[in-house]
Amino acid sequence: MIDEPWTPDDELRAAAALLSAAEPSRRAAGYDRLAARTAPGKDALRAWAVDTVLPRVEREPGGPALAALVDVLGAAQDERALPVLLELAGHPDGEVRLAVAKALPFVGEPAQGSPRVRALLALSRDAAPAVRDAAVFGLGTQGEAYGPAVRAALHERLDDEDEEVAEEAVRGLARRQDASVLPRLIDLLETYVEPHPLTLSAAAVLGRPELLPVLAELAAERPEDRRIAAALDACDPARRAERSATAWRLLEELDARRPDLDAALVWDRFSTDLRLEVHHPAEPGGYLLDALLRRAGHEPSRAASLVDADVPPADVPPAA
Known part of the structure; x- marks a missing residue:
C-alpha cells in the first residue's frame, strides 16, 4: 500500500491564508496558529510550515507578526531557519530578539563556538x-555547550540586575558542576516557598553534600515531592554509591542471562538520569534505570528478567 502524500488540512490552510492579511495582528494570528500545530515528529508539516513562512521574513518589518513568524521557525526546528535567526538576533525590535532567543536552542549545532551558541x-x-x-536559559539549561565562553557568560550574568536572569545563570553553572555557585544555589532553595523545578534539577546534577541540609528540610516539608527526593538522593554520597552498585549488579545479572545483548549504562552529562541501553538487532532500545528498578521492586535480578522478557532473542540463521 502506497501512503498518500501529506497535504495541509483546512485549519492549516486557513492559518496560511491569514499570512497575506493587511493587518499585522491578523498575520500574527496566522503565524501563532502555525506554530501551535508545528511540533517535532511531524516532519512533513514542519517542512511545509518553514516553506510557507521563510519567504515572508523580509515582508515583516517587526513587531508581533515577525516575532510570531520566528516562533514558527523555532517550533519547526529546521536547519534552514538558522541563517534567518542569526540575522534577526540583531533586530532593533526587542520582541523579535526575544523570539529569536527562544527559538535558537532548537535550531543549529549546540557545540561551543557554533553560530547558534x-x-x-x-x-x-x-x-x-x-x-x-x-538567552541565559537557552545557554545554561536548554543547551549543553560546556566551554569557557559559555561558563564566562553565565558567570557574568550572576550579578545581573534582573533577578530571574541571575537565577538562570546559577542553574546553568550548577548543571556544569561549578561548585562556586553553591551558596547562591542554597539561597535559591531556601528563598522560595516552593523551589523552582529547574533549581532542584540543577541541585541534583551538581550533587554536592553541602546541599543535603536544605534539601532534607524541604523533603521533611514535602515528603511526597519526587523532585526533592531525587535531588536529595543525588547529593547523598551513600545513596549515590548504593545506586551505582545496584546498577552494576543489574548489568551483571543481565549479562549472565543474556550474553547476546550489548547492554551499557549511560549517564548523560547534564542529567541525573542513568539509562540502561540495549543494542540488539531484534529490539534495540533503552530504559530509565530508576523506573526499571521501581517496576522490579528494586531487585536487580528481577529487573534483568524484565529486560530479558522485553527483548526476544535474535533469530538464529539456519545452518548452511
Whole structure:
C-alpha cells in the first residue's frame, strides 16, 4: 500500500491564508496558529510550515507578526531557519530578539563556538532583561555547550540586575558542576516557598553534600515531592554509591542471562538520569534505570528478567 502524500488540512490552510492579511495582528494570528500545530515528529508539516513562512521574513518589518513568524521557525526546528535567526538576533525590535532567543536552542549545532551558541552569547548581554533571561536559559539549561565562553557568560550574568536572569545563570553553572555557585544555589532553595523545578534539577546534577541540609528540610516539608527526593538522593554520597552498585549488579545479572545483548549504562552529562541501553538487532532500545528498578521492586535480578522478557532473542540463521 502506497501512503498518500501529506497535504495541509483546512485549519492549516486557513492559518496560511491569514499570512497575506493587511493587518499585522491578523498575520500574527496566522503565524501563532502555525506554530501551535508545528511540533517535532511531524516532519512533513514542519517542512511545509518553514516553506510557507521563510519567504515572508523580509515582508515583516517587526513587531508581533515577525516575532510570531520566528516562533514558527523555532517550533519547526529546521536547519534552514538558522541563517534567518542569526540575522534577526540583531533586530532593533526587542520582541523579535526575544523570539529569536527562544527559538535558537532548537535550531543549529549546540557545540561551543557554533553560530547558534555565539548568537545566544551575544543575546545574553542584550539590553532587554527578557531577552537576556531567554538567552541565559537557552545557554545554561536548554543547551549543553560546556566551554569557557559559555561558563564566562553565565558567570557574568550572576550579578545581573534582573533577578530571574541571575537565577538562570546559577542553574546553568550548577548543571556544569561549578561548585562556586553553591551558596547562591542554597539561597535559591531556601528563598522560595516552593523551589523552582529547574533549581532542584540543577541541585541534583551538581550533587554536592553541602546541599543535603536544605534539601532534607524541604523533603521533611514535602515528603511526597519526587523532585526533592531525587535531588536529595543525588547529593547523598551513600545513596549515590548504593545506586551505582545496584546498577552494576543489574548489568551483571543481565549479562549472565543474556550474553547476546550489548547492554551499557549511560549517564548523560547534564542529567541525573542513568539509562540502561540495549543494542540488539531484534529490539534495540533503552530504559530509565530508576523506573526499571521501581517496576522490579528494586531487585536487580528481577529487573534483568524484565529486560530479558522485553527483548526476544535474535533469530538464529539456519545452518548452511
